[in-house]
Amino acid sequence: MDYTQMSREELQQALDEQNKVLKEIKKRKISLDISRGKPSAEQLDVTMPMLDMVGSTTIFPKPDYRNYGGLEGIPELRALFAKMLGVEKDETIVGGNASLQLMYDTIQRAMQFGVCGSKPWNEGKVKFICPVPGYDRHFAICQHFGIEMINVPMTPAGPNMDLVERLVADDESVKGIWCVPKYQNPTGYTFSDETVERLAKMKTAAKDFRIFWDNAYCVHDLYEQGDKLANIMAIAKEAGTADRIYEFASTSKITFAGAGVAVMAASKNNIADTLSHMKFQTIGFNKVWQYVHYLYLQSTENIAAIMAKQAALIRPKFEKFEEVFSEEFGSGSGIARWTKPRGGYFISLDVLDGCAKEVGRLCKSVGLTITGVGDTFPYGIDDRDSNIRIAPTYASEEEFAEALQVLVCCIKVACISKLIGKSEE
Amino acid sequence: MDYTQMSREELQQALDEQNKVLKEIKKRKISLDISRGKPSAEQLDVTMPMLDMVGSTTIFPKPDYRNYGGLEGIPELRALFAKMLGVEKDETIVGGNASLQLMYDTIQRAMQFGVCGSKPWNEGKVKFICPVPGYDRHFAICQHFGIEMINVPMTPAGPNMDLVERLVADDESVKGIWCVPKYQNPTGYTFSDETVERLAKMKTAAKDFRIFWDNAYCVHDLYEQGDKLANIMAIAKEAGTADRIYEFASTSKITFAGAGVAVMAASKNNIADTLSHMKFQTIGFNKVWQYVHYLYLQSTENIAAIMAKQAALIRPKFEKFEEVFSEEFGSGSGIARWTKPRGGYFISLDVLDGCAKEVGRLCKSVGLTITGVGDTFPYGIDDRDSNIRIAPTYASEEEFAEALQVLVCCIKVACISKLIGKSEE
Numbered sequence: 001m002d003y004t005q006m007s008r009e010e011l012q013q014a015l016d017e018q019n020k021v022l023k024e025i026k027k028r029k030i031s032l033d034i035s036r037g038k039p040s041a042e043q044l045d046v047t048m049p050m051l052d053m054v055g056s057t058t059i060f061p062k063p064d065y066r067n068y069g070g071l072e073g074i075p076e077l078r079a080l081f082a083k084m085l086g087v088e089k090d091e092t093i094v095g096g097n098a099s100l101q102l103m104y105d106t107i108q109r110a111m112q113f114g115v116c117g118s119k120p121w122n123e124g125k126v127k128f129i130c131p132v133p134g135y136d137r138h139f140a141i142c143q144h145f146g147i148e149m150i151n152v153p154m155t156p157a158g159p160n161m162d163l164v165e166r167l168v169a170d171d172e173s174v175k176g177i178w179c180v181p182k183y184q185n186p187t188g189y190t191f192s193d194e195t196v197e198r199l200a201k202m203k204t205a206a207k208d209f210r211i212f213w214d215n216a217y218c219v220h221d222l223y224e225q226g227d228k229l230a231n232i233m234a235i236a237k238e239a240g241t242a243d244r245i246y247e248f249a250s251t252s253k254i255t256f257a258g259a260g261v262a263v264m265a266a267s268k269n270n271i272a273d274t275l276s277h278m279k280f281q282t283i284g285f286n287k288v289w290q291y292v293h294y295l296y297l298q299s300t301e302n303i304a305a306i307m308a309k310q311a312a313l314i315r316p317k318f319e320k321f322e323e324v325f326s327e328e329f330g331s332g333s334g335i336a337r338w339t340k341p342r343g344g345y346f347i348s349l350d351v352l353d354g355c356a357k358e359v360g361r362l363c364k365s366v367g368l369t370i371t372g373v374g375d376t377f378p379y380g381i382d383d384r385d386s387n388i389r390i391a392p393t394y395a396s397e398e399e400f401a402e403a404l405q406v407l408v409c410c411i412k413v414a415c416i417s418k419l420i421g422k423s424e425e
Numbered sequence: 426m427d428y429t430q431m432s433r434e435e436l437q438q439a440l441d442e443q444n445k446v447l448k449e450i451k452k453r454k455i456s457l458d459i460s461r462g463k464p465s466a467e468q469l470d471v472t473m474p475m476l477d478m479v480g481s482t483t484i485f486p487k488p489d490y491r492n493y494g495g496l497e498g499i500p501e502l503r504a505l506f507a508k509m510l511g512v513e514k515d516e517t518i519v520g521g522n523a524s525l526q527l528m529y530d531t532i533q534r535a536m537q538f539g540v541c542g543s544k545p546w547n548e549g550k551v552k553f554i555c556p557v558p559g560y561d562r563h564f565a566i567c568q569h570f571g572i573e574m575i576n577v578p579m580t581p582a583g584p585n586m587d588l589v590e591r592l593v594a595d596d597e598s599v600k601g602i603w604c605v606p607k608y609q610n611p612t613g614y615t616f617s618d619e620t621v622e623r624l625a626k627m628k629t630a631a632k633d634f635r636i637f638w639d640n641a642y643c644v645h646d647l648y649e650q651g652d653k654l655a656n657i658m659a660i661a662k663e664a665g666t667a668d669r670i671y672e673f674a675s676t677s678k679i680t681f682a683g684a685g686v687a688v689m690a691a692s693k694n695n696i697a698d699t700l701s702h703m704k705f706q707t708i709g710f711n712k713v714w715q716y717v718h719y720l721y722l723q724s725t726e727n728i729a730a731i732m733a734k735q736a737a738l739i740r741p742k743f744e745k746f747e748e749v750f751s752e753e754f755g756s757g758s759g760i761a762r763w764t765k766p767r768g769g770y771f772i773s774l775d776v777l778d779g780c781a782k783e784v785g786r787l788c789k790s791v792g793l794t795i796t797g798v799g800d801t802f803p804y805g806i807d808d809r810d811s812n813i814r815i816a817p818t819y820a821s822e823e824e825f826a827e828a829l830q831v832l833v834c835c836i837k838v839a840c841i842s843k844l845i846g847k848s849e850e
Contacts, residue, residue, distance in 0.1 A: 055476050122547060
């Protein structure tokens with residue numbers, strides 16, 4: 001049923017019903033969290049065999065992985081991640097446990113020292129293009145450094161490239177763009193081949209323009225036939241723009257979220273530039289942990305097998321969302337629409353304009369934590385107040401199903417109230 | 426024998442002898458390295474039981490250490506390190522594998538954002554006091570950020586405090602001092618109680634002045650009766666200057682050099698200030714590895730027991746150095762003097778002024794790598810060209826003994842040649 005076509009009376013009746021449901025929910029004193037893209041305990045359990053990979057009798061490769069050194073990471077894991085990302089081994093740095101740290105540090109280095117010999121970004125105005133909705137931690141880094149963020153809408157094919165091309169061509173202070181190119185956070189959209197090609201080939205006013213290619217979900221398919229993402233590094237190499245790209249990935253959602261291994265991939269120029277600063281910061285990352293990962297992950301084929309196990313745990317939750325929301329808001333309810341990702345960690349939900357904050361408030365009031373409404377936009381400002389990020393993974397299947405019932409009710413209460421309010425105007 | 430008192434002929438004869446020895450050494454085509462403070466393979470072997478601490482059946486504490494979160498580190502290890510350093514648990518952040526990274530990042534944050542609300546250091550001239558000889562990686566960080574370094578000589582009681590006090594009192598651009606307060610790198614000197622107190626209590630022109638207290642060798646005694654270092658945090662708290670101190674330590678030389686765990690200790694103000702920036706950089710460090718460390722280290726008593734095992738492997742090398750050098754240059758040779766540390770990783774050797782570089786060149790020519798001559802001074806400039814850092818740990822006892830024979834010969838050749846040159850002036 002289309003709520004936007006209902007009469008005032010019908011709306012009021014629907015609202016009364018939902019308010020009763022909400023009252024009942026409140027009595028149950030639930031405490032549920034679907035706010036962050038955290039793996040569930042079951043997902044983490046998949047990785048437990050990794051902890052048997054080394055022991056007191058392990059003989060480590062030389063030069064001794066237990067000792068200092070090896071800033072760029074152990075060769076086996078560099079090679080494996082290079083294959084996973086479609087780059088060369090020498091185009092990688094294997095780091096610590098967080099790709100976020102590699103990204104933050106890359107921006108901090110650019111601010112302080114510039115990139116590949118350019119002027120430090122600190123010395124001028126810096127702007128970043130931010131596809132929206134997007135990842136709150138990307139936006140938070142920009143805000144922290146005083147980088148001005150420019151919203152560009154996401155489409156099912158990636159960011160609106162007409163807009164992106166115009167922005168980078170016109171303005172030298174536009175130094176970067178954040179991209180989660182596969183199963184984007186939160187839409188789950190994968191950039192089309194055309195989008196990837198246009199990003200690699202577009203003319204940029206800034207010579208030191210950089211694409212921050214956060215390929216966080218590169219192997220995170222929920223179905224055997226996953227989305228295919230074009231290899232931006234291969235395209236950029238051919239176009240002579242390889243230095244434009246910093247690619248990031250990690251095993252945070254392959255092994256342990258808090259104890260994975262992160263990787264940065266970039267042109268040899270960028271890698272050399274990065275290491276030329278990084279060598280003052282550390283003598284090397286945790287190579288024992290890198291080796292543990294290598295022994296566990298082994299090959300891209302084995303990574304695919306591991307991710308199939310992960311998918312088996314996540315997929316039912318994504319499908320549950322689709323089932324519930326189709327039933328509740330399916331054929332044109334006029335108050336909710338959502339994406340249907342085939343991988344990644346998030347679903348992007350848009351409710352009736354002007355209602356998302358109220359949905360968040362209602363959820364909170366009955367014990368359901370959702371991603372901070374607005375967080376999917378720079379500065380936390382969603383002009384339309386409509387976007388809500390759904391993170392299905394952390395809760396158990398049962399909890400998630402319960403959370404969805406709560407969410408559905410809160411959406412209905414918020415949106416129907418809004419429609420009633422409108423009808424009174 | 427005192428070479429400085431020899432006649433030209435005696436010197437020539439001694440030089441001819443040593444040149445013969447050097448020729449023989451060259452024939453042996455050795456390849457030895459006493460340049461870096463790296464643990465030996467035997468030392469690393471001590472830690473192997475740590476790798477049995479967790480396995481596929483381990484049950485991790487809640488909130489699940491395998492998952493995201495816990496920016497400040499796991500509580501057990503915070504408490505243990507706090508006890509080790511004589512601070513409170515809430516005055517620590519347990520990080521990744523490198524204290525160098527905590528130090529670098531602390532300076533980078535100060536440059537970009539200031540400290541505790543002060544102006545970003547990038548906005549003005551910044552100078553650091555550098556006790557010399559000192560740790561090359563500290564100096565390298567300063568140089569990388571364009572921080573001007575001011576040499577202050579080390580004494581057996583620590584940096585010359587009259588000089589330090591004058592410098593910090595007079596000049597607001599003096600923002601910091603590097604200190605390795607216990608078994609200093611490379612002298613092995615431990616700051617006296619008076620030095621620690623004066624550092625904690627001195628008047629500084631800069632309100633955002635910071636002591637970088639790199640307590641790298643806090644539990645690294647070679648003898649049961651180790652040097653005692655006063656607790657600067659306790660003194661500073663009483664003096665109302667607690668915010669002045671950033672303390673750093675790590676298990677790089679307790680567990681694995683390349684895969685330890687680092688810790689930062691500071692006042693609650695400083696910890697809050699640090700976390701307020703760090704939260705944009707990472708969601709948390711590797712808590713699984715932190716837990717592995719906690720299970721292995723357990724208590725300060727057990728750390729002491731582990732360090733006794735480490736000492737048993739290192740001590741013979743330090744004693745070998747003392748034995749050989751006493752014999753060769755003992756009672757006033759006039760061309761070499763050295764420190765006799767009771768802990769830490771280094772010995773500081775001073776040869777006849779103007780000879781250190783030549784000693785380094787000769788060593789290299791016969792296959793012995795020593796720490797880059799000059800590296801123990803800011804900008805790599807040792808005005809007197811006399812200091813050489815000795816790192817006894819990495820080589821085996823046999824190799825180290827051989828290295829010492831080579832070093833002795835090279836010192837004699839370089840210094841006697843110099844004395845002959847002088848006698849000709």
